[in-house]
Amino acid sequence: MAASASNIQPDDGVLIEMYRRMLLIRKSEEQLFRDVKLGRTPGQVHLSDGQEAVAIGICSLLEDRDQITSTHRGHGHYLAKGCDVNAMFAEIYGKAEGICRGMGGSMHVADYSKGIVGANGIVGAGLGIATGAGLANQLEGEGRVAACFFGDGAANQGSLMECLNISSLWRLPVLFVCENNGYSEFSPSGTVTSGVISDRAKPFGIPVWNIDGNDVVDVWRTALEAVDHCRSGAGPAFVEARTYRYSGHFSAEAMVLSTPYRSDEEIEAWRARDPVARTRALIIGREAANDAECERMELEADAHVEGAVAFGEAGTAPCPGTANRLMRAGS
Amino acid sequence: MAASASNIQPDDGVLIEMYRRMLLIRKSEEQLFRDVKLGRTPGQVHLSDGQEAVAIGICSLLEDRDQITSTHRGHGHYLAKGCDVNAMFAEIYGKAEGICRGMGGSMHVADYSKGIVGANGIVGAGLGIATGAGLANQLEGEGRVAACFFGDGAANQGSLMECLNISSLWRLPVLFVCENNGYSEFSPSGTVTSGVISDRAKPFGIPVWNIDGNDVVDVWRTALEAVDHCRSGAGPAFVEARTYRYSGHFSAEAMVLSTPYRSDEEIEAWRARDPVARTRALIIGREAANDAECERMELEADAHVEGAVAFGEAGTAPCPGTANRLMRAGS
Amino acid sequence: MPRMRFIQAINQALAEEMERDPRTILIGEDVEASIFGDTRGLLDRFGADRVRNTPISEQALTGISAGAAACGCRVIPHMMFSNFIYTGFDAIANQMAKLRLMSGGQITLPITVIANYGGGRSTAAQHSDTPFSLLTNLAGVEVVVPSTPDNAKGLMKAAIRSDNPTFFLEPGGRGGDAGDVPIGDCVTPLGEARVMREGSDLSLITMGSMTRMTLLAAKRLETELGVSAEVLDLQSLVPLDTTAILASVGRTGRAIVVDESRDACSVASHVAAILADKGFDHLKAPVQRITVPDTAMPYAPSAELPLLPSAERIVSAAKALFPVTAK
């Protein structure tokens, strides 16, 4: 199976909502990049700017009760799943008001009540967890779906094959979403990855979609089919979405690397295919909103982010005993 | 790529030599089964009776300098690689004269000087080790090949995918040999394995052969092509050989299982396709040897095994300090 | 109380707990056929939804356990031999042990990992590890080690009911031991050691597979040396009953710790360290450790058995503590 055959389109409301959320991700991450430089965050961040359409397109088709597993590059998934931006900033600033009470930080922003079964600092770890969520869903029998976001680099963890096999055998409602941004840290995919990633799902009889991850409509349309496939009880599905991360692997990379690992031209070429700008153009083209309205949406996102910064900054430092208290249930 | 397209045949000498070795494996394992009941072995054994053609067909095409990695079911690989039968029995009897000085036992019989880079009690562990041997071979540049024997159950370890990816990327001379005997312990393959195992190699562009593992000529012919592929520098190759183990998973299974997990009919159907008997029939059919000669080969194998039993029984118990002394190089 | 074998007690606990909570599931390689017997019959009783064979994929097995537990199941993954824990170790050490803290306490992981440990049966190095040390050091998982059929049942029930990831480690050689086992709801609380034998001269602190042999040694000490040895069975390593350890040595002033772990950084080391710190004022003599020397396990019995703790080794260690009383 290749890209979605259908040509179904999201209606204007859905498209605008997706645009709003993409803006929130983009603005949040641009802010976080500044925050790192400003020393507002105790740790570094891994930004997903440029990849927003994948998180948004997929999550738009997920319900609150559906689960996702996220990655070290998880701010976008978090916001796409409708979690609170304030609690995210507070978390990344290391505050007790953070979504994980300051215990997790950037790599672990996750609201479990919204179905995020962890953002994970261990590359590939979400695969098993999402498969387990799929198992729980199947036993529950209410049609919940678990989506697993993972990178092209993570696709080289053997756990992928194990989970493809098991989810296929047991027909688990697991949606595998490979965000192929062309790099595994500083290694271009081709140097560490043999063949086409989505082909790896085929021997297990899992349906595969290979799509343009910078086209939110294509992602949305694919998700419509793929999520439905999972929800209907037909078993797992696999989506590979090609995309790009503008800011690189992580916020300190310019400092620690002696030579650049990608060209300015490459970055520019991808910026020309920017998912946020393309969505805006589509909105304008469709006359779903006009320039001024789009502008207002941007300002709204800015305001949200500003509020989140203030919320985070006003937060309190978690006290030393917190870890001990939170480690175990019942303690 | 399916089964070998060629119809090349081993000459009589090769065929007879393969038959001799298959007999030695068969007789050795039948003896070991008796030995376990007799209490001659301190531990249990995993027998490969019924699978001899795979080990023999593959190893016939390997040179002494080529490596293999073996499994928990490794007696056949050991003998097929030309290692000493006396040292094997002594090992399994727990004697200092054993190939591993009595430190390894049945699951670990391996003669490193003959290129066996360990028989492994950890299912799937040979995959990484063989890939590493392939890397060493590539760096050496002398055309050595590393063959990895592993079961259909082991094919569900994620390490398989990792090693397929890396060996393909780096074009390592690694021959993956999946001995598909239809069971993973007591689980029929279909209940734990989705799809066709050899298809898992295809996304990595690795050539695949799917063959009758009870036909030593088919295995030999396939090995001829597959080993050559690896040796020539073209990268890894993958062989899936369908076969069967008569004696089940391990020597105590009848004692520990409450109900049988396979039918007598199934065992009989496979016995009707016995690789040793088929090879003998082929030899007779070709007039490569007559009945009396074949009979003599059997008696020879019996004598070898008898000698090995005597050697093993005469061996000495390793002394308590042995482990401490052998743990580290230089101690 | 009915008498039953160790492995039957475990089986009974599993059955009762699965009966009690329909969200409890059991997964693992060949849990249906059950090579050790601990999970026998559960498939028939609870059906294929709740008792599932998994492929040989330990990474997925542990990862799936974490995911299913996070999403409402009570999960019992069976790892078979302890050495296979290593194959699935990421989801144990990086996920089970850490997700709760990393999520700020949002997540609860009711998982009971079963694994069979220990040497003495010529299974060689890859089927004989005693994984107490590395699991205990993780700090994020509970670790229980039953020693008799009754606490096997009680600890299994406690492990399954715990809302934390808990390792239930079956002493490999002890599955056939018989003993009296209470009927029904006998939960052995986690974090409580039990005094198996009272004594006034020496504390023998032990756990799991070593308990029976330590009791034998205590009897020999009584008859051969006239030494009254207390035997403390730790039962759970995380949480650890430090109070009971200190109380026992407070009574006796002397301790030998018997542990099937390899010596370096063993539980025995940790117990000795606690005594060297908080118990220092009680100590009248050096604290000795009877452990497995720092090597992998050999296959041949002549090389393997001497490496394991034995009543003989305990008795001779004790002799060094009571030079005068030795007959």
Added chain:
Amino acid sequence: MPRMRFIQAINQALAEEMERDPRTILIGEDVEASIFGDTRGLLDRFGADRVRNTPISEQALTGISAGAAACGCRVIPHMMFSNFIYTGFDAIANQMAKLRLMSGGQITLPITVIANYGGGRSTAAQHSDTPFSLLTNLAGVEVVVPSTPDNAKGLMKAAIRSDNPTFFLEPGGRGGDAGDVPIGDCVTPLGEARVMREGSDLSLITMGSMTRMTLLAAKRLETELGVSAEVLDLQSLVPLDTTAILASVGRTGRAIVVDESRDACSVASHVAAILADKGFDHLKAPVQRITVPDTAMPYAPSAELPLLPSAERIVSAAKALFPVTAK
């Protein structure tokens, strides 16, 4: 002696050893770009055959290392962060640590695994583990922990030349520390602790990342309490220099062990256990452990930093040992 940073000393040792033996290879995720700087420049110098980026496949990384080492290479796998050891743990715990014994000594595995460990940088729980305990308990791998640029170079050379699998654990926060480093062939022998500071009242026994801070504490003890503290840097955990530990405490009669491990079954526990046994007659006071409490590492500095050993914690522990001399 030229002055250089910790990470440069490691880099130099790698370069010199790769120069020395052409069968030495370096593999790992992004060892070409080198995020920590330890492997920087090695690709240019030794070429793509000997310096290779691997995919994110830690199981294969460790497995391949074992296989290539068994077949004639001297292999240096770089695991990046210590937590990723767990992902590739089977080939470490079941293969590297056991193959030599299981093969009856036939096999030699010259492997040097590099990994960066420790907390204090808000990397959260999955990037901050200190894996001393579980590696040490394996018994089948050597473990070295450098503390200064000079022994970083010397220990790396010793690790690479060792014919056993050896873990070289880089203290995460110390890469920028500068110090004098000998030129050329300075091999620090494995299994030898070094006295970093002599003292007569108290032994502070430590390793790796904690050494610098322990030295600071020793100075404070001198000035604030008039206590003369000896600082012993273990340098290698396997083999462990038990003789030096006992000798130091033989001189001082008191010990505090400082270790970045989580407490339970830590190296600190083991050192304390050795003292409680073989060193018992020397001991004038309880042996205290300054370790990380038994929890995963939180992200926020306010919650993380207090969990780590600190000069403050050492000084107040020492105060308890010298109540009278406390000013």
